[in-house]
Amino acid sequence: MKLNRRAFIGTGAAAAAALSAPHVRAASHGKPRVVVIGGGAGGATAARYIAKDSKGEIDVTLIEPTRMYYTCFFSNLYIGGFRELSSIGHSYGKLASDYGINVVHDWATGVDRDAKTVTLAGGAVLPYDRLILSPGIDFVDGAVPGWDVTAQNKMPHAYKAGSQSELLKAQLEAMPEGGTFAMIAPPNPYRCPPGPYERVSMVAHLLKAKNPTAKILIVDPKPKFSKQGLFEDGWNRHYGGMIERIGPDFGGDKVSVDPDAMTVTIDGAVEKVDVCNVIPAMKAGRICEIAGINEGNWAPVSGHTMQSRVDENIHVLGDATNQGDMPKSGFSANSQAKVAAMAVRGALTGSKVFPAKFSNTCWSLIDTDDGVKVGATYEATDEKIAKVDGFISQVGEDAELRQRTYEESVGWYAGITSDMFG
Amino acid sequence: MYGKFWGAAALGLALASAGWAEEQAELIGDVNAGAEVFEYCMGCHEVGQGAENGIGPHLNGIFGRTAGTIEGFKYSKGLIREGRLGMTWQLENLDAYLENPKALVSDTRMSFDGLEEPKERADVLAYLRQFSDNPQNIPEAAPTARKHEVELPPEILAIVGDPEYGEYLSTECTTCHQTDGEYDGIPAIIAWAEDDFVVAMHAYKRKIRPHPVMQMMAGRLSDEEIAALAAYFGGLE
Ligand SMILES: Cc1cc2nc3c(=O)[nH]c(=O)nc-3n(C[C@H](O)[C@H](O)[C@H](O)COP(=O)(O)OP(=O)(O)OC[C@H]3O[C@@H](n4cnc5c(N)ncnc54)[C@H](O)[C@@H]3O)c2cc1C
Numbered sequence: 175m176k177l178n179r180r181a182f183i184g185t186g187a188a189a190a191a192a193l194s195a196p197h198v199r200a201a202s203h204g205k206p207r208v209v210v211i212g213g214g215a216g217g218a219t220a221a222r223y224i225a226k227d228s229k230g231e232i233d234v235t236l237i238e239p240t241r242m243y244y245t246c247f248f249s250n251l252y253i254g255g256f257r258e259l260s261s262i263g264h265s266y267g268k269l270a271s272d273y274g275i276n277v278v279h280d281w282a283t284g285v286d287r288d289a290k291t292v293t294l295a296g297g298a299v300l301p302y303d304r305l306i307l308s309p310g311i312d313f314v315d316g317a318v319p320g321w322d323v324t325a326q327n328k329m330p331h332a333y334k335a336g337s338q339s340e341l342l343k344a345q346l347e348a349m350p351e352g353g354t355f356a357m358i359a360p361p362n363p364y365r366c367p368p369g370p371y372e373r374v375s376m377v378a379h380l381l382k383a384k385n386p387t388a389k390i391l392i393v394d395p396k397p398k399f400s401k402q403g404l405f406e407d408g409w410n411r412h413y414g415g416m417i418e419r420i421g422p423d424f425g426g427d428k429v430s431v432d433p434d435a436m437t438v439t440i441d442g443a444v445e446k447v448d449v450c451n452v453i454p455a456m457k458a459g460r461i462c463e464i465a466g467i468n469e470g471n472w473a474p475v476s477g478h479t480m481q482s483r484v485d486e487n488i489h490v491l492g493d494a495t496n497q498g499d500m501p502k503s504g505f506s507a508n509s510q511a512k513v514a515a516m517a518v519r520g521a522l523t524g525s526k527v528f529p530a531k532f533s534n535t536c537w538s539l540i541d542t543d544d545g546v547k548v549g550a551t552y553e554a555t556d557e558k559i560a561k562v563d564g565f566i567s568q569v570g571e572d573a574e575l576r577q578r579t580y581e582e583s584v585g586w587y588a589g590i591t592s593d594m595f596g
Numbered sequence: 597m598y599g600k601f602w603g604a605a606a607l608g609l610a611l612a613s614a615g616w617a618e619e620q621a622e623l624i625g626d627v628n629a630g631a632e633v634f635e636y637c638m639g640c641h642e643v644g645q646g647a648e649n650g651i652g653p654h655l656n657g658i659f660g661r662t663a664g665t666i667e668g669f670k671y672s673k674g675l676i677r678e679g680r681l682g683m684t685w686q687l688e689n690l691d692a693y694l695e696n697p698k699a700l701v702s703d704t705r706m707s708f709d710g711l712e713e714p715k716e717r718a719d720v721l722a723y724l725r726q727f728s729d730n731p732q733n734i735p736e737a738a739p740t741a742r743k744h745e746v747e748l749p750p751e752i753l754a755i756v757g758d759p760e761y762g763e764y765l766s767t768e769c770t771t772c773h774q775t776d777g778e779y780d781g782i783p784a785i786i787a788w789a790e791d792d793f794v795v796a797m798h799a800y801k802r803k804i805r806p807h808p809v810m811q812m813m814a815g816r817l818s819d820e821e822i823a824a825l826a827a828y829f830g831g832l833e
Contacts, residue, residue, distance in 0.1 A: 223767070505771060508771050509768065509771065512767040512768070516764065526760065526764075528761065528764045528765075531765075531768060531816075532768075533768055533771075533812075533813065535772075535809055547808075547809070549808070549809055549812065550812075551812055551813070551815075551816055562816060563812050563815060563816065564812070565808040565809070565811075565812055578681075578682075581680075581781040582772075582781050582782055582809075583781070584780055584781040585772065585779070585780045585781025585782030586771070586772050586781070586782060587780075588774060588778065588780035588781070589770065589771055589772045589773060589774050589780070589782060590771050590772075592774055592775075592776070592778075593770050593771055593774075
């Protein structure tokens with residue numbers, strides 16, 4: 175069975191559709207079936223594009239436990255007070271009603287790659303012709319000694335948005351005057367490279383208004399970080415003296431925490447803190463491990479189609495992948511989803527397949543109307559997704575340009591969320 | 597919608613970078629004839645010494661002025677948005693606005709059908725130009741000269757785009773540009789005339805029109821791909 179399919183793919187999409195459609199599909203279940211696990215930036219986009227562009231020829235099921243998806247993107251702006259939480263929540267209603275996607279609110283708990291089925295926590299077993307996995311990230315156990323997910327109510331990560339974001343904001347607002355906020359930043363690779371530093375900016379914005387003598391401490395295992403020059407320049411201009419960063423040269427990589435005592439220990443020195451945001455090392459969402467498609471912490475994929483290097487009937491998207499040069503961002507996941515959607519349609523219905531192209535732009539807000547961005551375009555090579563061209567905002571840009579950049583990010587947010595959810 | 601203006605703006609820029617001030621200049625139009633054409637406008641606009649806002653804003657200093665920025669006049673959201681996006685009034689976009697106000701600024705409040713005749717527009721603009729005495733924002737020859745039409749080589753404009761390929765390529769654009777034409781900080785790009793779209797994209801590709809994201813996006817598109825995108829987006833409503 176598997177060998178056959180390999181052969182079909184080798185002979186080209188049109189041939190595969192012509193040969194396989196009558197004898198595999200008609201016999202077993204009529205329409206080809208695609209199951210998508212995870213309704214985030216990658217999964218929702220892929221489900222929508224396959225359903226929209228196949229015009230009913232493919233049966234699409236989307237599995238996502240939550241009924242309301244809170245975007246991580248712009249969740250920092252919520253913490254800074256620039257957005258309401260409700261404005262970053264999105265429901266799956268339109269994907270079901272306007273695109274005919276079968277949205278199932280449940281967890282996927284198993285993948286049988288030989289039988290080509292997915293098992294849900296509720297017990298259902300769903301067969302697929304192609305499976306798309308876009309489960310985002312989970313945290314590496316023991317990455318920050320003293321912390322595990324059961325401590326997330328004391329020391330939130332807020333790296334999956336929603337109640338965690340709300341908790342972190344509430345803790346910041348309740349912080350004693352002149353108190354200390356600590357962030358344990360993650361090692362590479364992780365979701366949204368500028369994310370922790372945008373968060374620091376937004377926390378500083380909030381504290382500057384409500385608690386101006388408060389201190390911010392970043393404990394960072396990395397020697398340098400994304401858009402560092404832009405952030406440090408912005409912090410100096412807006413929040414002079416408030417933010418201190420301890421890099422690996424001063425023990426930023428030797429950190430442990432005690433959530434009950436609310437202490438952070440850096441290279442042996444114990445600090446008492448008031449709010450602690452622990453962002454541990456990350457790995458692909460657990461279902462990738464369960465499906466057996468990881469190498470190390472991530473799922474390797476081919477950039478041409480986003481197919482798993484381990485199983486060609488599975489496509490993996492977004493943060494969970496090891497693909498090459500693209501950062502783990504919502505923009506990247508959305509971009510990859512479109513390449514995968516095209517490849518899946520090509521394989522299952524013989525539609526035209528064009529060469530893969532990708533792009534990414536990440537905006538960050540440093541303070542009111544002070545936005546910066548970094549972006550690049552990419553193409554697929556046989557080894558990886560490789561960067562073609564890029565740009566980054568410059569230190570010293572005028573205020574009007576920074577404001578326009580921020581306004582653009584608001585436009586992008588509206589664009590990508592309507593691209594995901596219809 | 598925005599196509600017209602940007603097409604014209606891009607051409608203007610293309611010209612500026614080619615050192616067009618040295619090219620032979622032609623007068624914008626006939627000032628005296630323009631004074632007569634202005635009678636169409638007088639019901640709503642004043643110009644000259646002591647001019648005040650009426651139904652429309654006063655038109656003193658209109659050349660080089662950012663759109664929608666006269667104090668105390670209540671503009672439409674559309675014109676304010678264009679101003680914030682950086683649209684300043686120059687010969688090319690004034691010409692487009694007067695030809696068909698709604699084609700340039702889709703939701704403008706100026707309820708005026710437009711001047712169909714190019715000569716009438718040229719004349720009234722020559723007339724208005726007299727009341728714009730702060731030319732420091734205006735390239736040297738702009739106030740009095742009309743540019744020669746500079747266009748992309750006809751073979752580029754003649755490429756017939758494949759909308760199906762355009763649809764695939766468009767998926768890279770819709771992360772930012774909404775397909776229903778909604779504007780939330782990034783302009784809408786649907787339902788443009790294909791030529792205008794092609795010109796705008798080439799202006800980015802050649803880095804004549806500034807904007808790092810768009811320069812990067814357009815930079816790797818071939819002439820055929822730009823034509824395909826123009827065909828696809830042009831067909832959306
Ligand atoms: C603070 C912060 C700021 C950010 N800012 C930006 C930004 O400005 N721009 C940007 O482009 N990106 C940003 N990102 C990154 C962006 O959020 C992620 O890269 C993006 O969400 C990844 O998409 P994904 O599809 O891989 O995963 P997700 O969007 O996380 O979606 C995964 C989904 O899968 C579901 N799921 C997981 N396991 C299962 C299972 N077993 N069964 C069923 N469902 C499952 C989850 O519930 C989740 O809804 C930011 C991230 C953070 C944390």
